[in-house]
Amino acid sequence: MSPNPGFLKLDLAIRGIVVDDSLRGRNDLFHAPTVRGPVARSVELVLPGEVLVSAPVDEAFTTDSPYSLLQEADRFYLQAGDERAEVQIVGAPGYYAKKTRSGLPMWRIGSSYGPYLAINPASRCAFSAKGSQCQFCDASTQGVDRDEPIPVEDVVDTVRAAFAEGAIDFVYLHIGYVDSEDSGVRFLEPYVRAIKRHFDTLVAVQLQPPRDNRWIDYIYAIGVDALSYSIQIHDEEILKSLCVGRVEQVGRQRYYDALAHAAQIFPNGTVWSDLIVGLEPTESTIAGVDSLVDMGVLPVLSVFRPLGDTDLRDHPMPDTAEVAPVFAHMFERVREAGININWVRDLSFAVTPFEARYFSDPDAAVSGALGPLYRSRLGNLAVRNLSRLRRRLRVRQVNDSFGSSNL
Numbered sequence: 425m426s427p428n429p430g431f432l433k434l435d436l437a438i439r440g441i442v443v444d445d446s447l448r449g450r451n452d453l454f455h456a457p458t459v460r461g462p463v464a465r466s467v468e469l470v471l472p473g474e475v476l477v478s479a480p481v482d483e484a485f486t487t488d489s490p491y492s493l494l495q496e497a498d499r500f501y502l503q504a505g506d507e508r509a510e511v512q513i514v515g516a517p518g519y520y521a522k523k524t525r526s527g528l529p530m531w532r533i534g535s536s537y538g539p540y541l542a543i544n545p546a547s548r549c550a551f552s553a554k555g556s557q558c559q560f561c562d563a564s565t566q567g568v569d570r571d572e573p574i575p576v577e578d579v580v581d582t583v584r585a586a587f588a589e590g591a592i593d594f595v596y597l598h599i600g601y602v603d604s605e606d607s608g609v610r611f612l613e614p615y616v617r618a619i620k621r622h623f624d625t626l627v628a629v630q631l632q633p634p635r636d637n638r639w640i641d642y643i644y645a646i647g648v649d650a651l652s653y654s655i656q657i658h659d660e661e662i663l664k665s666l667c668v669g670r671v672e673q674v675g676r677q678r679y680y681d682a683l684a685h686a687a688q689i690f691p692n693g694t695v696w697s698d699l700i701v702g703l704e705p706t707e708s709t710i711a712g713v714d715s716l717v718d719m720g721v722l723p724v725l726s727v728f729r730p731l732g733d734t735d736l737r738d739h740p741m742p743d744t745a746e747v748a749p750v751f752a753h754m755f756e757r758v759r760e761a762g763i764n765i766n767w768v769r770d771l772s773f774a775v776t777p778f779e780a781r782y783f784s785d786p787d788a789a790v791s792g793a794l795g796p797l798y799r800s801r802l803g804n805l806a807v808r809n810l811s812r813l814r815r816r817l818r819v820r821q822v823n824d825s826f827g828s829s830n831l
């Protein structure tokens with residue numbers, strides 16, 4: 425087992441974890457919120473070094489995994505061969521079992537991943553309606569299969585419940601494609617305003633680029649703190665073959681142009697774009713990282729997952745050793761460019777430049793060792809400490825629940 429938490433996170437995300445019999449029946453420890461398919465069921469772990477990972481645990485996906493997760497007394501361990509490391513489990517939050525004022529189950533509205541609550545309040549993605557959806561897209565996670573948007577009040581109820589139990593630190597709103605000049609900015613506005621009015625929190629938003637840059641200025645003006653237009657795949661031909669809608673309805677270049685404009689409007693480090701590792705050659709992902717960094721945009725790398733509901737359910741997973749250099753490259757380029765890496769830093773589903781430091785410098789341990797460049801302009805030291813405290817609370821709740829379980 426790699427002692428490097430960055431490599432370990434990547435390998436776990438790619439290969440998954442076998443659940444030992446000592447944890448059978450403990451469904452409260454595993455996350456299966458709104459997704460289906462062979463890699464839908466996952467466990468969220470805090471690895472040594474406080475690195476957060478979401479790893480698949482479904483048997484259909486993990487048959488070849490060398491990793492197993494087990495419990496001894498009140499402690500959890502990750503084991504590979506003779507080696508083991510103590511880990512913490514971040515269990516499914518309690519609000520998943522609650523309902524909003526209109527009776528909607530909250531697990532259908534918001535999923536918590538590490539420090540954030542992800543909510544897609546929209547109905548069907550317009551790409552899907554045109555038959556041009558991204559081939560890796562899982563309809564149920566993206567709201568593609570919902571006929572009506574979620575009422576603002578139900579979103580507020582869910583955010584309140586998640587904050588009340590200390591499950592999250594900020595809110596992340598994401599929607600698919602909206603076929604209009606603003607690409608959904610006006611749709612999101614009441615949600616952003618309501619969340620800002622009711623909670624002292626940061627709001628991050630991901631959507632497709634608007635046709636006109638003035639909507640980027642507008643979304644900043646209504647209070648959005650961080651913004652993403654995710655290109656996902658840099659290679660032009662592969663993007664065209666896997667994401668017809670992005671290319672035909674929006675245009676590949678529009679993603680980059682909109683990101684470049686947003687990076688001039690928003691604070692340093694608060695505009696990001698995801699690239700999926702495993703759907704294009706590593707050189708192409710590296711070129712994508714370079715394009716984003718050159719325009720002051722923070723790249724975030726997520727590992728491809730062959731979700732059962734998607735056209736790519738049989739696509740092979742990437743090889744950890746082959747893709748690891750992309751992560752080291754990302755960290756080095758972001759550091760050279762002086763992009764703030766503290767805002768987008770602890771994501772269980774993706775590797776951020778903050779975590780990618782482990783690929784470049786295996787001895788990297790604490791953020792304080794990284795120097796003043798990494799001090800946040802948004803005062804995120806406080807947010808980070810709060811995040812850790814809240815995570816520990818959630819971890820403790822999981823551990824405490826063992827005391828009352830029959831296992």
Ligand code: SF4
Pocket residue numbers: 549550551552556557558560561562566568599600601
């Ligand atoms: S933009 Fe692509 S990934 Fe996002 S919801 Fe639409 S089809 Fe799915």
